[in-house]
Amino acid sequence: MNTKSIMIVGVGGQGTLLASRLLGSVLVDQGYDVKVSEVHGMSQRGGSVVTYVKYGDEVYSPLVEKGEADIILAFEQLEAARWLPYLKEGGAIVTNTQKMDPMPVVIGTAAYPEGILETIEETGVRLHAVDALSLAVEAGSSKAVNVVLMGVVASHMDFAEEVWKKAIRETVPSKFVEMNLKAFDLGYQSGK
Amino acid sequence: MEKKLMIGNEAAARGLYEGGCRVASSYPGTPSTEITEFLAAYDDIYSEWAPNEKVAMEVAVGAAISGARSFCAMKHVGLNVAADPLFTASYTGINAGMVIAVADDPGMHSSQNEQDSRHYAKAAKVMMLEPSDSAECLSFAKAAYELSEQFDTPVILRLTTRIAHSRSLVATGERNDIGVKEYVKDPQKYVMMPAMAKGRHIVVEDRIAKQVEWAETTPMNRTEYHDTKIGIITSGICYQYAKEALGEKASYLKLGCVYPLPVKLIQEFAAKCDQVYVVEELDPFLEEHCKQIGISVIGKEAFTLQGEYFQSLVKKVILGEETKSISTDLDIPGRPPVLCAGCPHRGLFYALKKQKVTVSGDIGCYTLGALQPLGMIDTCVCMGASVSGLHGRNKADAENAKKSVAVIGDSTFMHSGVTGLINIAYNQSNSTVIILDNSITGMTGHQENPTTGKTIKGDPTTAVSLEKLAQAVGIDRVRVVDPYNLKETEEAIREELAAEEPSVIISRRPCALLKYVKHNPPLKVNADKCTGCKMCMKIGCPAISFKNGKSTIDFTQCVGCNVCTQLCRFNAIEEGK
Numbered sequence: 179m180n181t182k183s184i185m186i187v188g189v190g191g192q193g194t195l196l197a198s199r200l201l202g203s204v205l206v207d208q209g210y211d212v213k214v215s216e217v218h219g220m221s222q223r224g225g226s227v228v229t230y231v232k233y234g235d236e237v238y239s240p241l242v243e244k245g246e247a248d249i250i251l252a253f254e255q256l257e258a259a260r261w262l263p264y265l266k267e268g269g270a271i272v273t274n275t276q277k278m279d280p281m282p283v284v285i286g287t288a289a290y291p292e293g294i295l296e297t298i299e300e301t302g303v304r305l306h307a308v309d310a311l312s313l314a315v316e317a318g319s320s321k322a323v324n325v326v327l328m329g330v331v332a333s334h335m336d337f338a339e340e341v342w343k344k345a346i347r348e349t350v351p352s353k354f355v356e357m358n359l360k361a362f363d364l365g366y367q368s369g370k
Numbered sequence: 371m372e373k374k375l376m377i378g379n380e381a382a383a384r385g386l387y388e389g390g391c392r393v394a395s396s397y398p399g400t401p402s403t404e405i406t407e408f409l410a411a412y413d414d415i416y417s418e419w420a421p422n423e424k425v426a427m428e429v430a431v432g433a434a435i436s437g438a439r440s441f442c443a444m445k446h447v448g449l450n451v452a453a454d455p456l457f458t459a460s461y462t463g464i465n466a467g468m469v470i471a472v473a474d475d476p477g478m479h480s481s482q483n484e485q486d487s488r489h490y491a492k493a494a495k496v497m498m499l500e501p502s503d504s505a506e507c508l509s510f511a512k513a514a515y516e517l518s519e520q521f522d523t524p525v526i527l528r529l530t531t532r533i534a535h536s537r538s539l540v541a542t543g544e545r546n547d548i549g550v551k552e553y554v555k556d557p558q559k560y561v562m563m564p565a566m567a568k569g570r571h572i573v574v575e576d577r578i579a580k581q582v583e584w585a586e587t588t589p590m591n592r593t594e595y596h597d598t599k600i601g602i603i604t605s606g607i608c609y610q611y612a613k614e615a616l617g618e619k620a621s622y623l624k625l626g627c628v629y630p631l632p633v634k635l636i637q638e639f640a641a642k643c644d645q646v647y648v649v650e651e652l653d654p655f656l657e658e659h660c661k662q663i664g665i666s667v668i669g670k671e672a673f674t675l676q677g678e679y680f681q682s683l684v685k686k687v688i689l690g691e692e693t694k695s696i697s698t699d700l701d702i703p704g705r706p707p708v709l710c711a712g713c714p715h716r717g718l719f720y721a722l723k724k725q726k727v728t729v730s731g732d733i734g735c736y737t738l739g740a741l742q743p744l745g746m747i748d749t750c751v752c753m754g755a756s757v758s759g760l761h762g763r764n765k766a767d768a769e770n771a772k773k774s775v776a777v778i779g780d781s782t783f784m785h786s787g788v789t790g791l792i793n794i795a796y797n798q799s800n801s802t803v804i805i806l807d808n809s810i811t812g813m814t815g816h817q818e819n820p821t822t823g824k825t826i827k828g829d830p831t832t833a834v835s836l837e838k839l840a841q842a843v844g845i846d847r848v849r850v851v852d853p854y855n856l857k858e859t860e861e862a863i864r865e866e867l868a869a870e871e872p873s874v875i876i877s878r879r880p881c882a883l884l885k886y887v888k889h890n891p892p893l894k895v896n897a898d899k900c901t902g903c904k905m906c907m908k909i910g911c912p913a914i915s916f917k918n919g920k921s922t923i924d925f926t927q928c929v930g931c932n933v934c935t936q937l938c939r940f941n942a943i944e945e946g947k
Binding site for chain 1: 373374375377400401403404479480503531532535536537538539607610611613614615680681682693694695696697698699700701702703704705706707708709710735738741742743813815907910912914915916924925926927
């Protein structure tokens with residue numbers, strides 16, 4: 179099969195790395211060649227962060243570029259807008275509706291754009307916006323936003339629900355497994 | 371065999387383990403850090419964080435000469451620090467194998483420059499291997515020990531960010547532990563005084579000639595012939611970009627060993643291809659070699675010297691093809707990294723801002739204090755330069771001492787700040803040095819260091835006392851402040867700037883991201899009391915934003931540090947529950 183590309187974008191500290199690890203282990207489990215590219219270091223300190231996940235028969239470059247992503251998972255609205263050009267025509271974008279002001283907005287040198295979701299929808303891509311923070315709080319912790327969003331993405335992919343849950347059990351510390359499974363379910367159901 | 375998804379750094383660590391590594395010493399530096407962290411998980415290997423890269427490499431040289439396969443890792447700029455032992459270890463050679471991992475950072479995701487470490491391999495005449503995915507990180511690291519002993523030389527494993535931090539599939543193997551080899555006293559080989567070094571230089575040149583022969587036939591350097599209208603000479607991650615962009619529309623010479631380079635292999639490949647391109651990030655290292663041996667190639671005249679490469683760049687330059695992409699007319703503000711909510715450095719920088727001082731900065735999370743709205747770093751050059759640079763500033767004009775400080779983290783101070791402080795005491799400048807002691811090496815992701823009282827494995831050990839160290843080198847004015855307390859911090863800075871002698875202020879508060887640090891409940895803005903004066907916005911806390919004329923605090927980020935509370939004149943920021 180041709181290589182498929184998924185991008186996970188957000189703000190450093192939101193838990194995007196755990197999401198890419200979960201996704202990576204699901205894809206390996208399904209027998210694909212997989213590459214995941216992460217960025218560690220400075221941008222993890224509240225900067226715009228992006229992780230690329232690619233899978234298929236044989237994957238070469240670990241990077242996803244403009245016009246190449248089949249799915250973009252955004253942890254924050256502005257980041258959804260920033261990385262939108264990376265989505266393929268006909269691709270799907272899943273975004274958390276949460277908004278986090280970047281420092282230029284905080285200090286008043288820039289404005290947080292209005293109507294991001296509407297603008298994304300107008301481009302004709304498949305948009306799925308979800309209030310993952312509320313669902314995470316409902317599951318038991320605001321930190322579970324990443325797993326809620328993985329649930330939403332899972333609902334857009336063809337693998338059995340159990341495959342994802344197995345990956346969660348293997349990746350998350352045991353005392354948080356139940357809470358994360360609940361978070362995943364809430365995300366998954368919102369996607370169906 | 372079951373394959374696992376590993377980042378390149380984890381796979382390199384696995385390769386070193388399988389290759390029989392026994393002693394590892396490194397200083398953290400993105401994107402190299404995780405190699406040594408993963409090595410520390412193997413009980414068969416002694417591993418440590420050294421105070422700096424020079425020490426780390428000397429530990430590895432000492433262990434290798436004594437007969438244990440050894441390792442050290444660093445980022446590209448760390449190799450500058452370790453260059454001194456590197457150049458002479460090339461002359462002494464090793465006894466048991468020695469591998470040096472150096473991670474370059476094209477695109478500067480987390481670095482202060484974009485230097486190309488391949489020049490060091492050539493300058494020091496040390497073999498350099500460059501893997502292009504995690505599987506090769508493992509196999510090359512393992513092979514590096516064999517090559518090191520075969521040619522009696524340290525071997526450098528060069529990674530770049532996208533190799534070090536990309537996950538791909540890896541099959542693991544068994545450990546080959548050769549034990550500790552016998553050490554035989556041999557001053558002609560190991561004591562590098564002029565008479566002996568002259569003899570060893572001959573050995574080095576002879577070794578390089580033998581390695582070139584080896585490079586002609588090693589499977590690490592391989593050709594893949596498809597359509598021969600286009601020939602690509604490449605290595606590392608650029609091989610992956612070229613394969614993705616061109617597939618079977620091109621033939622490839624993939625070089626796994628980037629120093630020394632083969633001659634005949636390249637000439638034969640070039641002869642079979644109509645047009646040869648060199649695809650390499652950063653400097654024209656392979657390209658210059660090709661041109662030197664009389665091969666006509668297209669390199670940097672078509673590709674850039676700046677930043678990272680991508681598959682689309684290769685496609686555009688070689689095939690002239692571009693991918694269509696969606697666009698909108700949204701005006702999207704940037705999102706630069708920031709000091710975290712609750713970062714202890716924030717209060718310190720705010721206090722410095724009120725004093726209107728010039729700040730000689732250093733390398734670490736706190737370099738982010740340079741960004742607005744704090745904007746309180748004037749210079750940042752390299753590890754330790756804050757302290758020595760401040761001394762230079764104060765010697766340039768003694769008046770500067772009344773309104774200038776240096777800021778340096780605890781780990782960076784241990785790395786190379788202390789030598790600058792010794793210089794301040796010895797050569798007497800009236801300097802004020804602020805050590806930002808957050809009790810960890812922060813930016814690289816929480817590594818222990820000589821001040822934290824813990825080893826790389828988390829075991830308790832001796833902790834360097836910053837206070838006693840400063841006093842021991844001759845600084846009499848040493849004081850400790852809590853940067854969460856703005857008033858206390860401002861007073862200390864004012865008094866030490868006014869003092870007519872050198873002083874050290876230790877701004878001490880553990881990193882808010884450390885697991886053992888207890889957070890207060892998130893603070894809340896009482897909208898009835900908030901006047902919208904924006905005083906609390908002046909500290910640049912990512913948890914505070916301004917909505918509908920009032921400040922608001924994001925409960926997912928706030929750790930209740932109360933620095934903003936001290937700025938609010940209307941008591942509008944209240945403790946949460």
